[in-house]
Amino acid sequence: MPISKSRQSPFDTQNERGADRLLQIEAVYDKVPVGLCYLNRNGTFVTINDQLSRMFGITSEKAVGHSVEDILPEHAALLRNSLRAALAGAPIPDQEIQRSEETFMVSAAPVTNDLGEIAGISVAYTNISNVKRIAQKLHDTEQRTSYALESAGQWIWDLDIATMRVWRSPQYRVLLGLDPNGAETESVAWDIVHPDDKANAVQAFEDAVSGRKPHFEAVYRVPRGGGGDAWILSRGKIVEYGPDGAPLRLLATSVDISMQKHVEEQLSTTVQLRLELEQKLLEANRKLRKLSERDHLTNLPNRRKFNHLLKREFVDAAEHAQTLAVLMIDIDHFKAYNDFYGHLAGDKCLVQVGRALNKVIKQSGGSIARFGGEEFAALLSGVTTEQASATAAQMLDTVSAMQLEHSGSPTGIISVSIGMAVLEDANRTIIDGPDNILNFADSALYESKRNGRGRLSVWGDFAK
Structure with a gap:
């Protein structure tokens, strides 16, 4: 026009x-x-x-x-x-x-x-x-789309690119809480932009002037009249070019987005708190799970954990045609020990025997758990019957070597009885599940007890 x-x-x-x-x-x-x-x-x-x-x-x-x-x-x-x-x-x-x-x-x-x-x-x-x-x-x-009218939270500005002088509509003073009767409506470009945000605003301007981007868009802070800063979103485009194609004027609008920024910050804080809470919950769940799989007295894995390991190891052994040995271990005459020395002494005895057995089984690459009462259960993967028997014999010797007094035992010291079953090629059709091999090891344990205790019995040797 x-x-x-x-x-x-x-x-x-x-x-x-x-x-x-x-x-x-x-x-x-x-x-x-x-x-x-x-x-x-x-x-x-x-x-x-x-x-x-x-x-x-x-x-x-x-x-x-x-x-x-x-x-x-x-x-x-x-x-x-x-x-x-x-x-x-x-x-x-x-x-x-x-x-x-x-x-x-x-x-x-x-x-x-x-x-x-x-x-x-x-x-x-x-x-x-x-x-x-x-x-x-x-x-x-309904929006005030006229750049000449005060719109909700907006003002217009016109930048003379040659002189880098900018004219701002009077609305910017009202919206920022400045004196509406202030004299200046024209000033140096970027003079109101927060120093920390000026580089980004200038870069956005240069991108628009150079044609790298079709529009100018920048987010930055400007000071409020009553103190503090307002977050501003400015958008605009080049509206006038010289005869040589050089950009002459940038016309833009600015809107106060402080509320949105505040909401974003609150959301970010909420997300961070949620992540931290989730992490704490994961840690708590890990600790709870660990506690639920750990015997509180001996600090060894409990029966629940052992059953989980047994199922996993049995499936792996069956799929890869490997061997698996299960050992059931029982402290001999433990009821008499408790009756004679008391339950506190009995608890101490369980801890000492558990540590000794764990030390031996770890050396052989196996694992042990407190199965319940005075019973322990152990796993050895990829070993022959002879190798597993050697480990069991070392357990017997280690417990005897502790020389823990037991007046209720014929030997006068604490001893253990061990029953063992081994999954191997010769019996894979007979031992067809983790419960099966556990029952066979338990039967072998009772065989040791019937034969005088303080010894190892291997299922298969007596079951034939």
Whole structure:
């Protein structure tokens, strides 16, 4: 929408930048989907956009330079009242008007020149017919899309790339809690950006100017008038190029996203706390599981853990045709020991014997568990019957060598009896499961007890 040289703009009488400011307004006007017009102090149309022309069937040529009474007589009173309110510095309320079957929201805002004086009003006609029928969606769908009007949390700025001077609309001062009567509307680019965020903002600008990116977009902090910083999201694009194709102007909007940032920080904190809690829960579960698989007295694996290991080792041995030895170990005459020395001494005896047996089995690469009461159970994988028997014999000798006094035993010292069953090629059809081999080892243990205790019996030797 070019400016006619014969048209007198109120900006022309203020300073040399008036025409540029009008160009800024017109450039924005043509981009928005609402009807917009600008009236000078006398109530004369200075410019209208294409949308307003279509709304009321008036052309720019017909309207520009004429009063509101001549062009929109049915709206003259409303527009004159808005103009008087603007010139008086009073607030200008939004008003609804009905035209045929359509409803329009008429919003006006004062426009100032570079001296801070009211040069006229900018008026927006927004068709809210559908919004009126869907009142709940009014807040979501009705937006102030005009760069010349104060929108919720937004302001516009225009950067002269050659001089790096930026003009900001007055709304930025209001939204940041600054003195709305502050004089400056033009300053050096990036002067309000937090020092820690300036590099990113400049990089985003250079990306847009160089053409590496089609738009300018940056997030940064700016100081608030009451202290602290506001997080700002700015978006814009190059709107003017020189004859040589060099970019001349960047037009952008800025919006306060401090609330979103606060929510993001809260969400990030919540996620971090959740991760930490999950980690603690995992640790607690690991500890709980470990405790549930550990005998509290001897600190050896308990029967539950042993059964789990036995099933795993048996399946592995069966799949790979390997051997597996199961040993059942019982402290001889332990009831008599408890009756004679007491249960505390009995507990101590269990701990000492468990340590001795564990030391031997570990040397052979096996594992042992307290199976229950005075019984222990051990596993040896990949060993022959002879190798497993040697380990069992070492267990017998180690316990005897401890010389733990036992007045209730014929030998006078603590001893153990051992029963053993070995999964090997010769008996794979007979030993067909982990419970099966455990029962065979238990039978061998009772064979040792029947034969005088303090000895090893191997299932198969006596079962044939």
